Amino acid sequence: xxxxxxxxxxxxxxxxxxxxxxxxxxxxxxxxxxxxxxxxxxxxxxxxxxxxxxxxxxxxxxxxxxxxxxxxxxxxxxxxxxxxxxxxxxxxxxxxxxxxxxxxxxxxxxxxxxxxxxxxxxxxxxxxxxxxxxxxxxxxxxxxxxxxxxxxxxxxxxxxxxxxxxxxxxxxxxxxxxxxxxxxxxxxxxxxxxxxxxxxxxxxxxxxxxxxxxxxxxxxxxxxxxxxxxxxxxxxxxxxxxxxxxxxxxxxxxxxxxxxxxxxxxxxxxxxxxxxxxxxxxxxxxxxxxxxxxxxxxxxxxxxxxxxxxxxxxxxxxxxxxxxxxxxxxxxxxxxxxxxxxxxxxxxxxxxxxxxxxxxxxxxxxxxxxxxxxxxxxxxxxxxxxxxxxxxxxxxxxxxxxxxxxxxxxxxxxxxxxxxxxxxxxxxxxxxxxxxxxxxxxxxxxxxxxxxxxxxxxxxxxxxxxxxxxxxxxxxxxxxxxxxx
Amino acid sequence: xxxxxxxxxxxxxxxxxxxxxxxxxxxxxxxxxxxxxxxxxxxxxxxxxxxxxxxxxxxxxxxxxxxxxxxxxxxxxxxxxxxxxxxxxxxxxxxxxxxxxxxxxxxxxxxxxxxxxxxxxxxxxxxxxxxxxxxxxxxxxxxxxxxxxxxxxxxxxxxxxxxxxxxxxxxxxxxxxxxxxxxxxxxxxxxxxxxxxxxxxxxxxxxxxxxxxxxxxxxxxxxxxxxxxxxxxxxxxxxxxxxxxxxxxxxxxxxxxxxxxxxxxxxxxxxxxxxxxxxxxxxxxxxxxxxxxxxxxxxxxxxxxxxxxxxxxxxxxxxxxxxxxxxxxxxxxxxxxxxxxxxxxxxxxxxxxxxxxxxxxxxxxxxxxxxxxxxxxxxxxxxxxxxxxxxxxxxxxxxxxxxxxxxxxxxxxxxxxxxxxxxxxxxxxxxxxxxxxxxxxxxxxxxxxxxxxxxxxxxxxxxxxxxxxxxxxxxxxxxxxxx
Numbered sequence: 001x002x003x004x005x006x007x008x009x010x011x012x013x014x015x016x017x018x019x020x021x022x023x024x025x026x027x028x029x030x031x032x033x034x035x036x037x038x039x040x041x042x043x044x045x046x047x048x049x050x051x052x053x054x055x056x057x058x059x060x061x062x063x064x065x066x067x068x069x070x071x072x073x074x075x076x077x078x079x080x081x082x083x084x085x086x087x088x089x090x091x092x093x094x095x096x097x098x099x100x101x102x103x104x105x106x107x108x109x110x111x112x113x114x115x116x117x118x119x120x121x122x123x124x125x126x127x128x129x130x131x132x133x134x135x136x137x138x139x140x141x142x143x144x145x146x147x148x149x150x151x152x153x154x155x156x157x158x159x160x161x162x163x164x165x166x167x168x169x170x171x172x173x174x175x176x177x178x179x180x181x182x183x184x185x186x187x188x189x190x191x192x193x194x195x196x197x198x199x200x201x202x203x204x205x206x207x208x209x210x211x212x213x214x215x216x217x218x219x220x221x222x223x224x225x226x227x228x229x230x231x232x233x234x235x236x237x238x239x240x241x242x243x244x245x246x247x248x249x250x251x252x253x254x255x256x257x258x259x260x261x262x263x264x265x266x267x268x269x270x271x272x273x274x275x276x277x278x279x280x281x282x283x284x285x286x287x288x289x290x291x292x293x294x295x296x297x298x299x300x301x302x303x304x305x306x307x308x309x310x311x312x313x314x315x316x317x318x319x320x321x322x323x324x325x326x327x328x329x330x331x332x333x334x335x336x337x338x339x340x341x342x343x344x345x346x347x348x349x350x351x352x353x354x355x356x357x358x359x360x361x362x363x364x365x366x367x368x369x370x371x372x373x374x375x376x377x378x379x380x381x382x383x384x385x386x387x388x389x390x391x392x393x394x395x396x397x398x399x400x401x402x403x404x405x406x407x408x409x410x411x412x413x414x415x416x417x418x419x420x421x422x423x424x425x426x427x428x429x430x431x432x433x434x435x436x437x438x439x440x441x442x443x444x445x446x447x448x449x450x451x452x453x454x455x456x457x458x459x460x461x462x463x464x465x466x467x468x469x470x471x472x473x474x475x476x477x478x479x480x481x482x483x484x485x
Numbered sequence: 486x487x488x489x490x491x492x493x494x495x496x497x498x499x500x501x502x503x504x505x506x507x508x509x510x511x512x513x514x515x516x517x518x519x520x521x522x523x524x525x526x527x528x529x530x531x532x533x534x535x536x537x538x539x540x541x542x543x544x545x546x547x548x549x550x551x552x553x554x555x556x557x558x559x560x561x562x563x564x565x566x567x568x569x570x571x572x573x574x575x576x577x578x579x580x581x582x583x584x585x586x587x588x589x590x591x592x593x594x595x596x597x598x599x600x601x602x603x604x605x606x607x608x609x610x611x612x613x614x615x616x617x618x619x620x621x622x623x624x625x626x627x628x629x630x631x632x633x634x635x636x637x638x639x640x641x642x643x644x645x646x647x648x649x650x651x652x653x654x655x656x657x658x659x660x661x662x663x664x665x666x667x668x669x670x671x672x673x674x675x676x677x678x679x680x681x682x683x684x685x686x687x688x689x690x691x692x693x694x695x696x697x698x699x700x701x702x703x704x705x706x707x708x709x710x711x712x713x714x715x716x717x718x719x720x721x722x723x724x725x726x727x728x729x730x731x732x733x734x735x736x737x738x739x740x741x742x743x744x745x746x747x748x749x750x751x752x753x754x755x756x757x758x759x760x761x762x763x764x765x766x767x768x769x770x771x772x773x774x775x776x777x778x779x780x781x782x783x784x785x786x787x788x789x790x791x792x793x794x795x796x797x798x799x800x801x802x803x804x805x806x807x808x809x810x811x812x813x814x815x816x817x818x819x820x821x822x823x824x825x826x827x828x829x830x831x832x833x834x835x836x837x838x839x840x841x842x843x844x845x846x847x848x849x850x851x852x853x854x855x856x857x858x859x860x861x862x863x864x865x866x867x868x869x870x871x872x873x874x875x876x877x878x879x880x881x882x883x884x885x886x887x888x889x890x891x892x893x894x895x896x897x898x899x900x901x902x903x904x905x906x907x908x909x910x911x912x913x914x915x916x917x918x919x920x921x922x923x924x925x926x927x928x929x930x931x932x933x934x935x936x937x938x939x940x941x942x943x944x945x946x947x948x949x950x951x952x953x954x955x956x957x958x959x960x961x962x963x964x965x966x967x968x
Contacts, residue, residue, distance in 0.1 A: 086531075087529075087530065087531040095530070100530065103530065105524075105529065105530070105531070106524065106529070107524050107529070107532075109531060204531075204533060205531065205532070205533050206531040206532070207531055208530040208531045209530075209531070209769075211768075212768035212769050213768035239535065240533060240535060241533050241535075242533065242534070242535050242536065242769065242770050242771050243533075243768075243769065243770075243771060322765060323765075323768055325565075325763075326563050326565050326574070326575055326763070326765070328574075329565060329567065329573065329574020329575055330528050330530070330572060330573050330574045332567060332569075332574060334569045334572075334634070335527070335528075335572060336529075345569065369763065372565075372763035372764075373761055373763060374761045374763075377763075377765075381765060
């Protein structure tokens, strides 16, 4: 599947150009890509729901706008798909869970509204780890997503469908969500670009919560420029989300041209230690050398807390599961979604939740409930928040001397399907270089920088200070330009 | 042994905002079930709360009126529990712990004490929270074995006013609740409509032998909806605790529900069964930061409070203590009174009218003074007509009733109905001559010294003139004619 493109334009940028010049219609593009999804999805399983009717209707509306010479949005005619964690009005939104199998939201997430306003074509909803909990996209009520680069391997998670759809040419751009690495890890495993914005950069309204203080919606695309364009469309303050920031949205596309000359890039020593597979290290170092060659200066930095798995992974799994245990209380069989009828209210709750949630989700609900319980709160939740503060300080200190940090996304490339399913702790360690970024709230990207000895994609993680997405994009664009295969 | 009781109250008051605390839905009472809802208050997946600034301002207003300190930074927490009328599976509420402050702390409310003075009931805190929905069971339209949920009330803004355990008797509790209610309504923070559940009370009650300083085991009485019921529930709980101790029993920490129809308390749950709410800061809401300028602005919007008004009325107006109580009990009534006085009526006359006829109409019709069709200015005009002798007091009552119905001015009604008092000597002469001619026996007896018959003649006169005769003028003329 070296070239899955079903039309000449490889990028959203090229496609928008073609539609604006009426080289082809949105309907043509949409029909082609829907047919491609039909052909490839049985193998990849990236889509949970394909909205053919909705997509074609949107395409026709776009074509009418073009024909009428009306003002066109920045994503005019671009086929986009959404992680099934984003609410879409009238289109079922499952979170890859049995418990929301039949849930049809009556409203659009803010990012979905912005995509529609930008004249994008929404193709459907993408597979993922149930409630975004997982690192392989195998924890899905709808079956595992398979890596288009090697179908015996995982896509990474939790936004596996979002990465796989872009890699397989089933969409030019997708949205995912990143709570502990859920955009960056699958982007790395599938060889596409994936960006986790600063916490507060993108409205979470309509993003079904896993861990509210960590969740952030992020774009996937084949290129850094497309990623930048999509970020520009979805970013910005939203009065419906109190945690969305009042920070102006810059021209991210322009930032892609900026280069890295004069930037200081730090390499956290803790992220290059034991456990990092050597071919992953080689590929990452290759990316870093490109940056150096283009004028960046490279230095080592230390993240004693953020880089220490005993702190970062532990704090992450306490805070994320604590919030999740509360966020997922609403799935009780009373109002919407799956219900298992029972004689008493308490039995209905127990049976609905026992049968409606998958094993990993139940594990995390139990962990989080425990961490918040009277008598344990201080030892777990409070302690984890203190660690979180130290992690933030680690990054603050690093960004005093660096413009960016560079590291691998994960210690290994995509692993085999089923390989870590029975070993949650091994699975959790896939996120060893990514979770601290969410705890600190800073932005990060995964940009392809090479392949493993087995030919699997490897991503370079670039991290910036809060709201420094432009700097991240400028460096990622350099890596992409020099290393694009 | 003699015991004393120690009582602390948690009062939940519904704020008078037009919209809910975390979304733009109407907070109005009585709509069709599940019509005032949106993704936020329905707790739909992905929806997020946004704090209504009006709720904060109203909570600050009552807090400042009660002398509380506004915390510069406070947070909302999640109180987690499962219940069908709690769509999110948690209630968003402020909470007080070592790290998390509620909106307001400290302050106090004065109540009359047993010795005739006043006693200050200290407040622990005032915090904001959202209401839950309503479960409906056992109604005619609910099928057997089923329950229905109305989510309209979800997200209706509440404040919880928590007192220190400073209350010693059920009478003090009643006074405290009355004062709090008055303060809430005065400041416009709550409509205080008890029938709509605008105030709901939880009472923590314990007893201890007189002289003991250690607090006894407390029992919480939940969700009482009237002040009288609260008083009665506390009385019966105190008696239950005394009886228990006197018979060698031990008080168990528990939560009770009060059944006002049977005047009994029944246990809801004991300590062992108490819920672990797993409070933690709501990550969907940013900390609430209140600066001193905001506090000052809200402070400046607080109207004159009842205590201050009472003192001022006593100084400024020639009215009785009883009238001061009646007039200041309701801010709108007080304003009405002052508007009438400003329109040129003597304060005592205005007070008499308001305490009498105006309050009678308000009570009979169960309306607020704002709904009365008689403006303070028109009332002043009516009183002025009596004062000038244009109409009698009894005519004035008739005119007032007409004003209540029509909203017309008193002059217009007097004009329309031809009610101007007859003071014209010529006109009265004729009528009186006729009465004298028609009642020779009574005239004889009067002349014989039966002064009581004066009333009889005046009655005849008023009947003949439909009450329009000027009584002073008429009695003077009559005496001349019969004297």
